[in-house]
Amino acid sequence: MMGRRRHRLGAAAIGDKGIAALEFALLFPLLLAIILSIYDIGRAVHFNIRLAEAARLGAEYGLRAPSDDAGVANTVMNTLPGWTGVTVDPVERSCVCPGSGPALCSSSCPVPMTRYLKVRVSKPLERLLIGPSTATGETTVRLR
Numbered sequence: 001m002m003g004r005r006r007h008r009l010g011a012a013a014i015g016d017k018g019i020a021a022l023e024f025a026l027l028f029p030l031l032l033a034i035i036l037s038i039y040d041i042g043r044a045v046h047f048n049i050r051l052a053e054a055a056r057l058g059a060e061y062g063l064r065a066p067s068d069d070a071g072v073a074n075t076v077m078n079t080l081p082g083w084t085g086v087t088v089d090p091v092e093r094s095c096v097c098p099g100s101g102p103a104l105c106s107s108s109c110p111v112p113m114t115r116y117l118k119v120r121v122s123k124p125l126e127r128l129l130i131g132p133s134t135a136t137g138e139t140t141v142r143l144r
Contacts, residue, residue: 036128044125044135051086051121051137054079058119059139062091066117066143076121085124092118115143 058076065071073088080086094116096102097109105115118140125133 033129037130040127040129044127044133047123047125047135048137050080051123051135052139053137054086055119055121055137055139058088058121059117059141062117062119063141063143066093066115072119076119083123087122089120089122092120094118117141117143 054076057079058072061075062068062072069091072091076088077086093105094102095105095107096114096116097107098111098114100109103109103113105113118138120136120138122134122136125135127133
């Protein structure tokens with residue numbers, strides 16, 4: 001009788017190991033998807049922060065040389081050494097006539113016109129789970 005009891009306890013222990021292995025096999029893909037999603041999101045946030053910083057530095061250069069679009073683009077690209085696939089959109093200039101709203105920069109305004117410079121940078125991202133997307137950084141500064 002004692003031998004049978006040991007045998008049953010041993011069978012239960014082996015069955016528990018099998019159940020644990022089955023649970024792991026079922027949950028592992030879910031855990032892996034969660035971990036890869038966290039990695040993807042963190043990587044995308046990192047790229048967005050770096051691109052926003054590069055756009056900000058390009059806009060700061062644009063404050064010193066408002067008509068030098070090539071210099072703005074070079075400043076952005078020099079901020080991201082070794083990065084490939086980065087696109088610097090053409091610098092956008094806009095003007096606002098206080099009290100009247102947006103205006104053409106060449107038009108006249110009764111008070112000094114407020115001028116803005118916008119720098120936008122983007123880079124395609126290869127994501128592990130979600131698929132390709134684009135990281136962007138954008139900064140708008142008011143010219144003095």
